[in-house]
Amino acid sequence: MADALRQAGFAKPIFYNISQGYSDEHGRAVCAARIDGVSHQWYPTGLVRNSAVGGNMLPNVERYTIPYEDFAECRDKARMVYEFDAADVAGSYMYPAMARSFRAAGFQWATQFAYDPLAIGYANTEYQTHFLNLVYTPGKAISFMIAGASFRALTRGESYGRHPSSDRFGPFRVSYTHDLSEMVTDTAFFYSNTTTTDPPAPSRLRHVAGVGTSP
Numbered sequence: 703m704a705d706a707l708r709q710a711g712f713a714k715p716i717f718y719n720i721s722q723g724y725s726d727e728h729g730r731a732v733c734a735a736r737i738d739g740v741s742h743q744w745y746p747t748g749l750v751r752n753s754a755v756g757g758n759m760l761p762n763v764e765r766y767t768i769p770y771e772d773f774a775e776c777r778d779k780a781r782m783v784y785e786f787d788a789a790d791v792a793g794s795y796m797y798p799a800m801a802r803s804f805r806a807a808g809f810q811w812a813t814q815f816a817y818d819p820l821a822i823g824y825a826n827t828e829y830q831t832h833f834l835n836l837v838y839t840p841g842k843a844i845s846f847m848i849a850g851a852s853f854r855a856l857t858r859g860e861s862y863g864r865h866p867s868s869d870r871f872g873p874f875r876v877s878y879t880h881d882l883s884e885m886v887t888d889t890a891f892f893y894s895n896t897t898t899t900d901p902p903a904p905s906r907l908r909h910v911a912g913v914g915t916s917p
Contacts, residue, residue: 704736717741717782720770729770739780740770742809744800750831751790758878759791760865763799766807781808785815789831793881794841794894794913797849802871805856812853814846841913845883845894848874852885875899891916 704716715738720729732740746762747755770776783804788796797814804812816832823835836843852874862871869876875884883894888903896914901907 708736715739715780717780717784719743719784724769726769730773730775733770733773733775733779737779739782740776741782741784742766743784744786744804745789746800747788747791747796749789752830753790754792755790759788759793759796760799760869760876760878763788763796763803764865764868765861766803766809768807780810783809783812785813787815787832787834792833792842793878794839794845795876795878795881795883797842797845798852798874798883798885799869799876801849801853802856802862802868802874805853805858806861808858810858841881841894844892844911844913847911848883848885848892848894851890851892 704718707716717739718732718735718737719741720732721741721743744766747759768781786800788800801812814834816829816834818826818828818833818835818838820835820837822828823838826833826838833839834842834846852872856872862868873885873887875886876882880897881895882897884897884899885892886899886901888906890909891901891907891912892909893899893912893914893916897912897916900917
């Protein structure tokens with residue numbers, strides 16, 4: 703398939719999705735192909751539960767496992783997450799933890815699925831198992847913004863251990879107990895729910911976004 707695309711003159715990067723029907727034989731064949739990278743998905747809380755998921759889901763996103771990690775043929779291949787979500791989780795604490803695990807696994811790109819259009823966001827009618835909209839799920843939207851910042855800031859390949867010690871990573875924090883995602887630096891203060899954290903340098907703040915109250 704990769705050779706056919708190249709022979710047809712296709713010059714863009716080619717990624718192959720390895721998320722479904724994986725086996726080591728399949729993985730080695732994919733890694734040996736003339737492709738630029740491998741794409742993945744992640745739904746660590748399942749899909750289409752038809753109700754909100756209860757309980758602490760942070761242990762579910764401690765680590766993203768790369769099944770072909772030890773294959774020499776794939777060591778120079780880019781890694782991309784073409785879709786992910788903490789489906790059916792109503793809380794605002796999951797996205798930065800997922801971003802942390804993506805970076806620890808070496809991913810260079812991650813795209814969330816899916817943002818609810820404003821016109822129908824009030825009823826969550828597009829994909830009921832997903833629900834993300836700044837107006838109707840503001841805490842989750844701020845959490846997602848924090849996740850984007852953490853994905854860009856964290857070093858690829860760096861691990862932060864296991865939950866609960868991994869709930870703090872760099873200037874970021876997640877908490878199931880407080881339903882909270884947080885980013886605190888000298889110039890930025892983002893929080894997805896009420897927080898008691900004090901920004902370290904209030905006079906230097908340039909970016910503030912939050913839901914609930916803060917000091």
